[in-house]
Amino acid sequence: MRSPDIRTTFLDFFRERGHRAVPSSPLVPSDPTLLLANAGMNQFKPYFLGETTPDHPRAMSVQKCVRTSDIENVGRTARHTTFFEMLGNFSFGDYFKQEAISWSWELLTEHFNLDPSRLWVTVYLDDDETVRLWRRIGVPSDRIQRLGMKDNYWSMGIPGPCGPSSELHYDRGPQYGPEGGPAVDGERYHELWNLVFMQNLRGDGPGKEGYPILGELPAKNIDTGLGLDRLAAILQDADGVCDTDLVGPALRLVRELAAHDEPVSSRIVAEHSRSIAFLIADGVLPSPDGRGHVLRRLMRRAILHARRLGIDDPVLAPLTTTVVDGLGGTWPELTTHADLIRHVVTSEEEGFEQTLRHGTRFLETAVSRSTGTISGATAFKLQDSYGFPIDLTLDAARSAGLTVDEDAFAELVEERRRQALEAGRSTKKDAIERHDTYRRLRAEHGPTEFVGHDTTETETRVLAIVNGTEVILDRSPFYAEGGGQVGDTGEIRTPTATLRVLDTRAHDGMHVHTVRVMDGELRPAPGHATVDVERRLATARSHTATHVLHAMLRRVLGDHAAQRGSRVEPGRLRFDFAHHSPVDVAPVQTLVNEYLLDDPDVHVWEASRAEAETAGALAPFGEQYGEHVRIVDIGDASRELCGGTHVAHGSQAGPVRVIGESSIGTGLRRVEALTGPDALRHYDHEHHVLSELVKLLETPPDRLHQRVETLLTAQRELRTLHRRQLDDLVTTLASTTEQHPGGRLITRTVDVPDLRTVATKLLPHTDAIILGTRQNAKATLVAALGPAFGTPARDLLARAAREVGGGAGGKGPVAHAGGPRADRLPRAMELATADARALLSRSAG
Secondary structure, three states: OOHHHHHHHHHHHHHOOOOEEOOOOOOOOOOOOOOOOOOOOHHHHHHHHOOOOOOOOEEEEEEEEEOOOOHHHOOOOOOOOOEEEEEEEEEEOOOOHHHHHHHHHHHHHHHOOOOHHHEEEEEEOOOHHHHHHHHHOOOOHHHEEEEOHHHHEEEOOOOEEEEEEEEEEEEOOHHHOOOOOOOOOOOOEEEEEEEEEEEEEEOOOOOHHHOOEEEEEEEEEEEEEEEHHHHHHHHOOOOOHHHOOOOHHHHHHHHHHOOOOOHHHHHHHHHHHHHHHHHHHOOOOOOOOHHHHHHHHHHHHHHHHHHHOOOOOOOHHHHHHHHHHHHOOOOHHHHHOHHHHHHHHHHHHHHHHHHHHHHHHHHHHHHHHOOOEEOHHHHHHHHHHHOOOHHHHHHHHHHOOOEEOHHHHHHHHHHHHHHHHHHHHHHHHHHHHHHHHHHHHHHHHOOOEEOOOOOOEEEEEEEEEEOOOEEEEOEEOOOOEEOOEOOOOEEEEEOOEEEEEEEEEEEOOEEEEEEEEEEEOOOOOEEEEEEOHHHHHHHHHHHHHHHHHHHHHHHHHOOOOOEEEEEEEOOEEEEEEEOOOOOOHHHHHHHHHHHHHOOOEEEEEEEEHHHHHHOOOEOOOOOOOOOEEEEEEEOOOEEEEOOOOOOOEHHHOOOEEEEEEEEEEOOEEEEEEEEHHHHHHHHHHHHHHHHHHHHHHOOOHHHHHHHHHHHHHHHHHHHHHHHHHHHHHHHHHHOOOEEEOOEEEEEEEOOOOOHHHHHHHHHHHOOEEEEEEEEOOEEEEEEEEOOOOOOOHHHHHHHHHHHOOOEEEOOOOEEEEEEOOHHHHHHHHHHHHHHHHHHHHHHHO
16 A cells, blocks of 8 residues: 555545544644654644644644654664654544544554554553453453553653553564564564553653653543554565655665665665655754754765765755655645755755865874774764764774774763753743743633734733733733734833833733833733834834735745745844845845835735635745634735734835845845835935945046946955965975974964964965964964864963963964064964974874
């Protein structure tokens, strides 16, 4: 059975049993406690907690998920992946264990035709009721195993819904491992389906096996997850998940491109390519931290393992194209963002090649200088700075007859993990505490009634005060920050106080107003709330202009130029969009202003999500919408889902003045613009600057460009001359290299200010450099070291810096020192040179 048929069979089965299909949420979740969507139940968390009432008590979904907790097992086992599709059925206070158990058994045995004798069941240790239900439908006792919290108790975050679970496993046969069921061998007995009986709320702190239970949820719920990849492997008689129709096309391409076969690396490259394509399609771009770091790690692992297979040409673009071709019919976002995926992976692979070359040289130097063991610090730097996983360093060491200090490496990895964990724990604890407070207040008072689309002032009541600076109202005219639009400001007056509203944000369905007490005493009381009308109007101008800018960018560049983020402020906007090269914004700006000048109507209407999609409404990236949505039409050019504020007619939004266009990441561009009076003030300022420039250069405006070009040409010629002088100096200095047993040294006092550039140019010709100069009655020194010494270059300047009355600074291979005692420079050079020679001697020993 092919994967499309598996999805259809699952959904049809539960549709017949009263379940409503819910689309997969994006991989970037709206829940701030999650980095990426990792389970089918993520988007239903508010239903389980009782914070929101679902439109239907039964749901089903095919959810995109990414998990990297078991990334080291990918390719090495038959069942682990970083991306997977989770088939799930859910009950929100409707049915419970009996139906979930009987339906799962029926679907697997009668519709997917799995052999009942090969199915095993695990349950939580003391869940006797679940054991009885499995026995009742015919599962023999010897194929039911009781396991602890690690295996059969599931939770989502802290605090979060949780409960005991029961899992269905499939016995792949004795050729895959020993007898004994899931408790003995997970490779032979593949976990297929996890049935979670969601009935408790998990807390923080000590508790039973690390799961302290705060109490019961408002209702007993069902959350199940059936892994499509694993089921497909069984139904397609495949050796593992990478051999199914989901990953198999990419795996076959890897094997065609590889110079030699290495099964683990081949599977890693193929599997990661699918995760990479889906993450980029959902708006994740490579970056040093957060979600972007997850993506970058996957890309670099795939590239490194491809090189290990002898694939030297760029590999991610053809592989992700295979993923798009194979799965784009089911997941249209892959097809929509195919160009973006290709450009992102191509750019990232090109950039990583440079890092890879530097890392290779660093590793080769470390190997050549090692007398038997590569240090743990070197192995850690290779992984942390250059992306070399430890297994590649181990391979290189073994090939050279060396070993790696794996214990020291493991300690450094653990220390880095501990530091990151501690940093994240504090932030997460604060977020959890705030979440608990708002959740309690919402349960007590209900959601805020927002009236700001119809009025900018209203009678209201202060219901609660949080931390002395945050106010909860029963009804509010203040727009809460969302959809890129900043929150409203204004004033709240009560019989006891006057409050200045500094910001408005949304939390758990409530508007939280950050206030400053201008006079009186803040306490719960009736009052009157008034929005800053001028600021609101300026913000509305920017929001309407943002929608038109989006429409015109798509008109000029194509539909791929979709929104990837925005910031709407009074008189100013920032718009991020997908595109792979610089954009000439002048024609776009002209189109925007011409369209606004035609004064199109701004029409707001509401509909179901399905009706809005049918009508062609765009959903801004990263925003979550319910079944009923608000749509903003601006003439016939723009139709978007939007909860923000807008002007009534297009002409009220202009003029728009684009003040910047830039790259903010691979395949991602940013436009910044001013609107309304702010745009006019910018025009006036530019005219004033131009007039002053005409006076300063004594040149008519029509010849100003020619005059400036002449000045720039002179500047370029001076820079060229300076570079030649530096190159000549580098050549001269390179010929003065001192040879030492531990390496080569260049040391000299020179008469140029740019010592760092000279030292950097000299590094390929030597191992250590000490340079000094006198400039402006000050002494300056620079030290540089090759990558193999493991010593900061600034250590060579410690004594020299004190000699000239200053200090040494800088990180990495190049450091600097300076001080006011220019007359002490010769002695300082002697000290730094002596320290460099001592370092070379130690290195030789």
